[in-house]
Amino acid sequence: xxxxxxSDKRPIYEQIVERFRxxxxxxxxxxxxxxxxxxxxxxxxxxxxxxxxxxxxxxERNGFIYSVKGRGNFVCGNQETFAQxxxxxxxxxxxxxxxxxxxxxxxxxxxxxxxxxxxxV
Amino acid sequence: xxxxxxSDKRPIYEQIVERFRxxxxxxxxxxxxxxxxxxxxxxxxxxxxxxxxxxxxxxERNGFIYSVKGRGNFVCGNQETFAQxxxxxxxxxxxxxxxxxxxxxxxxxxxxxxxxxxxxV
Amino acid sequence: xxxxxxSDKRPIYEQIVERFRxxxxxxxxxxxxxxxxxxxxxxxxxxxxxxxxxxxxxxERNGFIYSVKGRGNFVCGNQETFAQxxxxxxxxxxxxxxxxxxxxxxxxxxxxxxxxxxxxV
Amino acid sequence: xxxxxxSDKRPIYEQIVERFRxxxxxxxxxxxxxxxxxxxxxxxxxxxxxxxxxxxxxxERNGFIYSVKGRGNFVCGNQETFAQxxxxxxxxxxxxxxxxxxxxxxxxxxxxxxxxxxxxV
DNA sequence: GTGGTCTAGACCACG
DNA sequence: GTGGTCTAGACCACC
Numbered sequence: 340x341x342x343x344x345x346s347d348k349r350p351i352y353e354q355i356v357e358r359f360r361x362x363x364x365x366x367x368x369x370x371x372x373x374x375x376x377x378x379x380x381x382x383x384x385x386x387x388x389x390x391x392x393x394x395x396x397x398x399e400r401n402g403f404i405y406s407v408k409g410r411g412n413f414v415c416g417n418q419e420t421f422a423q424x425x426x427x428x429x430x431x432x433x434x435x436x437x438x439x440x441x442x443x444x445x446x447x448x449x450x451x452x453x454x455x456x457x458x459x460v
Numbered sequence: 461x462x463x464x465x466x467s468d469k470r471p472i473y474e475q476i477v478e479r480f481r482x483x484x485x486x487x488x489x490x491x492x493x494x495x496x497x498x499x500x501x502x503x504x505x506x507x508x509x510x511x512x513x514x515x516x517x518x519x520e521r522n523g524f525i526y527s528v529k530g531r532g533n534f535v536c537g538n539q540e541t542f543a544q545x546x547x548x549x550x551x552x553x554x555x556x557x558x559x560x561x562x563x564x565x566x567x568x569x570x571x572x573x574x575x576x577x578x579x580x581v
Numbered sequence: 582x583x584x585x586x587x588s589d590k591r592p593i594y595e596q597i598v599e600r601f602r603x604x605x606x607x608x609x610x611x612x613x614x615x616x617x618x619x620x621x622x623x624x625x626x627x628x629x630x631x632x633x634x635x636x637x638x639x640x641e642r643n644g645f646i647y648s649v650k651g652r653g654n655f656v657c658g659n660q661e662t663f664a665q666x667x668x669x670x671x672x673x674x675x676x677x678x679x680x681x682x683x684x685x686x687x688x689x690x691x692x693x694x695x696x697x698x699x700x701x702v
Numbered sequence: 703x704x705x706x707x708x709s710d711k712r713p714i715y716e717q718i719v720e721r722f723r724x725x726x727x728x729x730x731x732x733x734x735x736x737x738x739x740x741x742x743x744x745x746x747x748x749x750x751x752x753x754x755x756x757x758x759x760x761x762e763r764n765g766f767i768y769s770v771k772g773r774g775n776f777v778c779g780n781q782e783t784f785a786q787x788x789x790x791x792x793x794x795x796x797x798x799x800x801x802x803x804x805x806x807x808x809x810x811x812x813x814x815x816x817x818x819x820x821x822x823v
Numbered sequence: 824g825t826g827g828t829c830t831a832g833a834c835c836a837c838g
Numbered sequence: 839g840t841g842g843t844c845t846a847g848a849c850c851a852c853c
Binding site: 433452 | 478481482485486542545546549550552553554556557558559560561562563564565567569570571573574576577
Binding site for chain 3: 720723724727728784787788791792794795796798799800801802803804805806807809811812813815816818819820
């Protein structure tokens with residue numbers, strides 16, 4: 340379910356956060372579904388439990404999951420959170436698009452990219 | 461000419477690299493034009509010369525400038541470098557677009573972004 | 582494993598880079614093997630950690646190693662990188678051979694050199 | 703007669719030295735022929751006279767030219783110097799060949815290089 | 824004056 | 839403990 344890429348420059352906890360976020364936004368993980376326990380996932384990925392803890396903390400702070408003491412972490416089905424998240428991602432995308440534009444990239448080139456991404460299915 | 465943003469998470473040297481890269485790609489800095497000296501820019505931005513040195517080193521490695529000992533750093537007019545750079549940026553953009561798509565963002569929403577960026581003039 | 586030559590004109594970080602590159606190209610260091618930590622090597626060679634850092638950075642940029650924050654630096658098993666590197670070295674060698682030729686050195690003399698190098702076992 | 707390459711990493715004075723050395727070893731400049739005056743060459747290349755002075759000094763120290771106060775600099779026809787110089791160059795070449803060999807370059811690949819250089823005529 | 828390298832020592836983020 | 843960034847200050851080679 341989770342795959343780590345150590346050659347990726349992003350910290351591991353961030354990779355985990357992003358992976359779960361994607362799974363939740365896509366509905367692969369449904370509302371109130373239980374996430375793997377911190378310890379179990381740590382063993383599975385052979386990394387430090389602290390790292391999982393941090394990822395789960397991040398997800399909780401952003402409203403994607405909620406934790407119940409002694410029971411585990413569960414997916415949060417809040418639609419508002421999802422909308423906010425998409426907004427955030429689009430803003431970041433726009434920011435980078437602006438940088439591209441300033442670097443002299445044409446609208447057509449960017450459209451070409453978009454088509455390739457959405458045509459890939 | 462260069463403005464630093466200390467609230468930005470990216471390292472200072474990277475901000476400087478990106479700023480000069482943009483200026484060069486846009487033709488604001490022309491081929492063989494001299495860049496500010498390491499020390500002078502360090503004083504102007506009130507940061508350490510080593511940081512400027514590192515930024516200039518990065519720019520040189522990427523083919524944007526060339527340095528002449530005892531003379532200074534100069535803009536490199538290599539068109540091939542520019543094409544490579546654009547390619548690199550588009551690849552990164554596509555990567556991020558893919559992430560967005562996986563998070564359930566629709567093609568239309570992304571197009572809307574693009575229009576806003578390129579309509580801003 | 583690493584020996585520095587202070588009488589060598591080349592900068593220290595470059596000597597370190599070349600040494601590790603050789604060890605990797607020769608297979609002495611295998612893929613995913615851990616390199617000494619920045620600090621540990623700095624102490625061992627009694628030089629500044631920054632210098633090691635720079636050497637490791639250079640190796641990473643050239644695709645010989647990859648670094649994982651909080652874990653260390655590891656050998657990269659990319660064969661393509663190795664081929665590129667050999668190409669680069671041969672080009673440099675040819676450049677110098679050309680200079681020699683222009684200085685009036687005969688083909689035979691150069692062949693003699695080659696034999697001595699490869700006969701040394 | 704002399705062409706400078708500012709994108710070359712070597713210092714300018716060294717480029718000049720090498721150029722004259724080549725011209726002398728090749729016999730383009732004959733024994734007792736006069737070199738351009740320091741000032742004249744400095745103006746022609748639009749660089750600092752000190753730089754020319756340094757290059758000429760280097761050439762004199764290595765026995766390629768001799769200077770006569772108030773008259774100029776002249777080519778030295780000493781064959782022994784030439785032989786020594788070639789020896790020096792071959793040693794350096796061998797040094798680099800050794801590095802190549804350690805990096806896993808095969809004898810055949812190096813021979814291929816040599817042939818290309820000497821076949822180029 | 825210029826760029827290039829190095830040291831010493833500090834702080835941060837990550838695991 | 840790990841790597842990554844930055845500062846302060848020094849020394850060298852080159853022009």
